[in-house]
Amino acid sequence: PHEVESKMGHSDLKKLSDEKNKVAKLSQIREIVFGAEDGLLVPLGVVSGVAGATTNNFYVLIAGLAEAFAGSISMGAGAYLSSKAEREVQEWAITKEMNEVETVPDEEKKEIAVLFESEGLSPADSSKVADLITTSKKSWIRTMVEKELGLSNEPIHSGRRDALVMAFSYLGGSLFPVVPYLLLPLHTALLYSVGLTLAALFGLGVYKSRLAHGRMLRGGLEVMVIGAFSGGAGYVLGTLMPILLRMIGIRIN
Known part of the structure; x- marks a missing residue:
């Protein structure tokens, strides 16, 4: 009986470990989706805006590439600093x-005892739970960190990895709105840029909804509409900006 119990315990621990790994992988995928989504939306607004303000593919391409590389570096740096700060807070709290x-x-x-009582246990049961938890310092500290401070006890993965994932996801997403201007005439490139990006x-919205077990069609359409607004707003602003500048006496060659 003891061996069976031991095996069941090992099996349960393995199941819990597998669940944690699954959640960690989903978290990494969410970072990829977030980086790619921004990489699609922001450069689309930039190249559409410049395309509305000029008749030269070169200017559009330079603006798009500059934004893509600058944006990927910025997103990567932000992800690194965010992970580093989160890890430092976690370490300080546990200490x-x-x-x-x-x-x-x-x-x-x-x-x-107070924490468990606030979650609905009776004072007597809360006291019993506190007695049990405090028999193990590891469980004691984990409980305080998670329930009192609202922090996870799981080690936060490398900020460098987060930075690389975010940067390359952003850069990969930016190819869709930018590359058409490298291959096609301006107005044709604009149509392909918007079409490919949308x-x-x-697809990204559908995939994101699938991960969250949401409505995939709705998720896809929602993200696509936001992209259409971003590109449309950029194009309108790019078209109007030269007119407004000329009205106040500034001319662009």
Whole structure:
């Protein structure tokens, strides 16, 4: 019986570990989707705006490529700094809770009872749960970090990896609105740029909704409409801007 119990325990732990790994992978996929989505939307607005303001493919291409590379670097740097800050906060919080468990154990034990009581357990049951949890320092600290501070105890993965994923996702997404200007005449390129980007946004929206077990058609259309608005607004602004500048006496060659 003891062996069966031990095997069942190992199986349960493996199942929990698999679930954690699955969630971690989904989180990484969400970062890819987020980077690609921005990489599609922002350059589309830029190249559409410049295409509305000029008749020269070269200017549109330079603006699009500059935005794509600058945007990917910016997104990568933001992801790195965000992960680094999150990891530092997590480490500080865990260290703080470890010190408090050592220096004021009675107060920390009372806090656990109060936390469970606030979740609906009776005072007596909350006290029993606190007694059980505080028999293991690891469980004690994990409970305080998660329930009191609202932080995860799981180690935060490398900020460098987050930065690379975000940067390359953004750069990959930016190819759809920018590349047509490298291959086609301006007005044809504009149509292909918008069409390819909207198709990619629709696919991305469908995939994102699938991950969240949402309505895929609605998710795809929602993201695509936002992309259409971004490109349309950029084109209108690019068309109107030279007119407005000429009205105030500024001329663009």
